[in-house]
Amino acid sequence: MENLLYIAALIAAIAFLVLCVGLAMTLFSLKKTLNSVSQTMAGLEGQLQGVTRETTDLLHKTNGLAADIQVKSEKLNTVVDAVKNVGESVNGLNTSVRRITSSISTEVERNEDKIAQVVQWSNVAFGIRDKWKEKKAIEEARAASTIRRNVNDTL
Known part of the structure; x- marks a missing residue:
């Protein structure tokens, strides 16, 4: 029975050794995978910094364009107001011409x-x-x- 106990201990030691070797192989494989993920993340970080820089530049350009559009819109508003005033003046002139024409026509009819x-x-x-x-x-x-x-x- 003593031999059986030694054999059982030997089997347990071999099983533990196989478990350790399997665990070591799994951990090495996991190490390789984590290194690959780490390199990918480092690459992504660099690309993300570039995208962030480009996004910032694009945002600055967009803000500049928005300011330029605002200035041009205000200038265009003054032009629209001027055209509106010209339209009102022409309308007033038309009214005056109609009034004068009507007056002349009336006088011509009266003095025919x-x-x-x-x-x-x-x-x-x-x-x-x-x-x-x-x-x-x-x-x-x-x-x-x-x-x-x-x-x-x-x-």
Whole structure:
């Protein structure tokens, strides 16, 4: 029975040795895996720093663009206000022109008879002037022809 006890102790020692070897192999494998994960994390950390830097730069550019857009928007608002004022001025001018046109039209209708008389008298005056010019041209032609006859008679 004593031998059985030694054999049992030997089997237990061998089992413990196999357990330790298996545990050691598992721990070495785990060590390799953790080293690989550590290297991957270090690479990710470097990439993340680059992304963070680029994101910060992009944020600064975006803020600059937003400020520029704000300034241009304010300038555009002044242009829009100016165009609105021009539109209001043109509208006022149109109203004034309509009022004046209406007033002139009313006055023309009221004085239509007088205007017709003025036009008739103007036509008469132009007719008299034309006849006067015609008469004067005939007299000058007669005088020129008389002078020519006198000159021819004296020669």
